[in-house]
Structure formats: C-alpha cells, structure tokens
Amino acid sequence: MDGPRILLIEDDLAIVQAIGFALRGVAEVDHIPGPDDLPDTFPFERYAAVLLDMNFRPEQREGRAGLDAIGQLRAADPTLAIVMLTVFGGVAIAVEALKRGACDFLLKPWRNDRLVAATRAAIDLTSRQRAGAAMSLDAIERHAIERAIERAEGNISRAAAALGITRPALYRRIEKHGL
Structure with missing residues (x-):
C-alpha cells in the first residue's frame, strides 16, 4: 500500500x-x-x-x-x-x-x-x-483577502471590516497581490 x-x-x-x-x-x-x-x-x-x-x-x-x-x-x-x-x-x-x-x-x-x-x-x-x-506569509495574506472579498460578495468595505483593516489598507494589499 x-x-x-x-x-x-x-x-x-x-x-x-x-x-x-x-x-x-x-x-x-x-x-x-x-x-x-x-x-x-x-x-x-x-x-x-x-x-x-x-x-x-x-x-x-x-x-x-x-x-x-x-x-x-x-x-x-x-x-x-x-x-x-x-x-x-x-x-x-x-x-x-x-x-x-x-x-x-x-x-x-x-x-x-x-x-x-x-x-x-x-x-x-x-x-x-x-x-x-x-504557505508563505504573503500566500496566507492573499488567500485571506480573496476569501474575505468572496464572502463579502465583492463589497470592499465589508471585506475590510471582516479582516479588521481599513478600506485603504485593503486596497493597498489588493494592489500588492494583484487581485
């Protein structure tokens, strides 16, 4: 086996x-x-x-x-x-x-x-x-962001709130990860 x-x-x-x-x-x-x-x-x-x-x-x-x-x-x-x-x-x-x-x-x-x-x-x-x-820290962060955005049905404000960060911080991370 x-x-x-x-x-x-x-x-x-x-x-x-x-x-x-x-x-x-x-x-x-x-x-x-x-x-x-x-x-x-x-x-x-x-x-x-x-x-x-x-x-x-x-x-x-x-x-x-x-x-x-x-x-x-x-x-x-x-x-x-x-x-x-x-x-x-x-x-x-x-x-x-x-x-x-x-x-x-x-x-x-x-x-x-x-x-x-x-x-x-x-x-x-x-x-x-x-x-x-x-998984690298970047991969974990990217995955968490993708899941939060998916759960928030694309609503960045709700995704940011779910992640415990501000909208501008989430936009920076989205840009960083090419999402």
Whole structure:
C-alpha cells in the first residue's frame, strides 16, 4: 500500500496487532513500544499521524508518560496530529491531552469504525497543517483577502471590516497581490 503511514506508540503487542488489522487499507502502521524508543533523529515527516498510548508499563494508570510524550512529539513536529489511546480514561485526562496538543482521544477497547474515523481525521489534519505551514506569509495574506472579498460578495468595505483593516489598507494589499 502506498497510502499514508502512521506511527503507533504502544507497548502492548496485542493492541499493535489489533490496530494494524483495523487500519488495513486505511494506513500503513509502523510501531515503537514507547516514547523513550524514539531516536534523536527520527523521520517524523514520513508520518501522517501518531496513535499514542497513555501508559507504557502495566502499573501505570495516570497517563503521565503519554501526556509528556505529546510535548516531545509536538516539539519534534508541530504539524503532526496525535490521537491518544488509553484503557484508564476520564474527562480530566482527555481534556489534559487535548490541551497539550492531541487532536482526539480514544478509550480501549475501541470500536473499529471510531478508530478508523479518528485516524482518517488525524491524517487529514496533519495534511492541512503541513500545507498551511508551507504557505508563505504573503500566500496566507492573499488567500485571506480573496476569501474575505468572496464572502463579502465583492463589497470592499465589508471585506475590510471582516479582516479588521481599513478600506485603504485593503486596497493597498489588493494592489500588492494583484487581485
């Protein structure tokens, strides 16, 4: 399969096999047993998403290792979407994971349709974030101006107000971008 690749960070081999089976035809799954197994020079750019367990030893239940790994992953590649996985979950831990930068949170055991949907959404989010990161500031500004004018149906005053700038400032930017 030449589709997207996801990185699964999970210590339980039965879970690794189940996720690989559930995502067959959706994404290629590469696996490492824990965040400590990530080498210093890891090719994050080859992955479209990460599925990250919260705990990496049987006695762990508080999710600290997974929460800390979110920061490590976000520092390495802030465009990479992260979906958290855990048996021991609650609203507080899910909220904390989302605050730290995860895009979704799934409880084990999961429903395969929910796992597939969350993985596809994460792959799409990574793609959008990487496209946005690759855009230059001028390209972003041009795109925002085009959208504002389109939404205002060509009314420059309304477009300027929507952008939070004056009409003369918008006219200057329109000229600058050749719109």
